[in-house]
Amino acid sequence: MGALMPRTGTSLRQEIDRLFDRFIEPGWLQMPALGDWEPKVDVSETKDAVVVRAEVPGVDQKDIGLSLQEGVLTIKGEKKFDTDVKDEQYHHTERRYGTFSRSFSLPQTVDSSRVAAEYKNGVLTVRLPLREEAKPRTIKVDVAA
Numbered sequence: 001m002g003a004l005m006p007r008t009g010t011s012l013r014q015e016i017d018r019l020f021d022r023f024i025e026p027g028w029l030q031m032p033a034l035g036d037w038e039p040k041v042d043v044s045e046t047k048d049a050v051v052v053r054a055e056v057p058g059v060d061q062k063d064i065g066l067s068l069q070e071g072v073l074t075i076k077g078e079k080k081f082d083t084d085v086k087d088e089q090y091h092h093t094e095r096r097y098g099t100f101s102r103s104f105s106l107p108q109t110v111d112s113s114r115v116a117a118e119y120k121n122g123v124l125t126v127r128l129p130l131r132e133e134a135k136p137r138t139i140k141v142d143v144a145a
Contacts, residue, residue, distance in 0.1 A: 035076075035098060035099040035100035035101050036096065036097065036098025036099055036100065037079070037096035037097070037098060037100050038100050038102055039054045039055050039056045039075075039100055039102065039124075040054070040055045041053065041054045041055075041075075041102055041104075043104065047130075047136055048129060048130060049127045049128055049129045049130055050106065050107070050109075050110055050127075050128040050130070051125065051126070051127055051128070052073065052075075052104065052125070052126040052128070053123055053124070053125050053126075054075055054102065054123070054124045054126075055122060055123055056077060056079070056100075056119075056122060056123070056124050057122030058079050058095070058122070059077050059078070059079045059122075060080075061119045063077050063078045063079070063080065064076070064077040064119065064124060065077060066115075066117055066126065068106075068112050068115055068128075071105060071106050071108065071110075071112075072103055072104065072105055072106065073103065073104045073106055073126065073128070074101060074102070074103040074104075075100075075101070075102045075103075075124065075126070076099070076100065076101045077099070077100055078098065078099045078100070079096065079097050079098065079100070080097065081097045106128060109130050109131055110128045110129070110130060110131070111128075111129045111130060111131045111132075112128070114129045115127065115128050115129070
């Protein structure tokens with residue numbers, strides 16, 4: 001709940017409005033998903049980076065592709081149907097298979113030359129570091145005597 005605590009001098013409503021404004025600014029636009037299914041994705045920001053986490057359980061790492069072009073991050077892949085299953089008659093299926101593609105327009109504060117990705121336990125994590133000039137910094141105020 002720390003993110004919703006108002007700063008000194010601001011109301012809770014102002015703080016919530018500020019948070020919503022931050023997530024709908026033009027740099028965070030999601031583009032339409034393409035493919036047979038779409039993985040669930042979280043986009044967050046730390047003081048150093050934008051972090052994108054995509055749930056892609058059952059997808060082999062070799063079947064996942066990332067691209068970053070002209071400020072657009074695209075995650076593509078394919079979840080293949082298990083072809084080793086024979087002589088089974090399905091009565092109910094909910095799991096999705098096939099190709100997917102998710103694209104996100106990133107803010108200009110991202111340093112696209114230092115992007116890193118990791119795939120662990122069915123979650124793809126993409127770290128997009130912020131440019132040095134975009135990182136928050138503290139400015140010391142001198143008191144004139």
